Amino acid sequence: MDSHRGVARRIDHLGRIVVPAELRRALGIEPGDELEVATDGPAITLTKVETRCVFCGAERALRPFRAKLVCGRCASELGESPGPDGGEPGGAGSGLAL
Numbered sequence: 001m002d003s004h005r006g007v008a009r010r011i012d013h014l015g016r017i018v019v020p021a022e023l024r025r026a027l028g029i030e031p032g033d034e035l036e037v038a039t040d041g042p043a044i045t046l047t048k049v050e051t052r053c054v055f056c057g058a059e060r061a062l063r064p065f066r067a068k069l070v071c072g073r074c075a076s077e078l079g080e081s082p083g084p085d086g087g088e089p090g091g092a093g094s095g096l097a098l
């Protein structure tokens with residue numbers, strides 16, 4: 001995985017920083033997306049919280065697959081059985097169990 005050189009950003013009085021546009025573009029982070037904030041030793045990491053199928057972008061019937069979200073259809077194409085609730089249309093949402 002390629003890493004980007006650090007960019008110095010000043011934190012404001014409310015504790016906010018701006019994620020550089022280049023990084024947002026590189027990682028597909030758009031306004032409204034959620035980022036998980038965590039610490040890794042002295043570092044603070046921001047990880048995009050996926051709310052869509054990593055393959056087709058579907059937002060429904062998502063299920064975790066190796067730390068990514070995959071929709072029922074793509075999961076079945078991956079060779080997994082869709083499971084009891086797989087592909088249920090309009091299911092109560094992308095149940096984001098975090």
Ligand SMILES: [Zn+2]
Pocket residue numbers: 053054055056057058070071072073074075
């Ligand atoms: Zn999909």
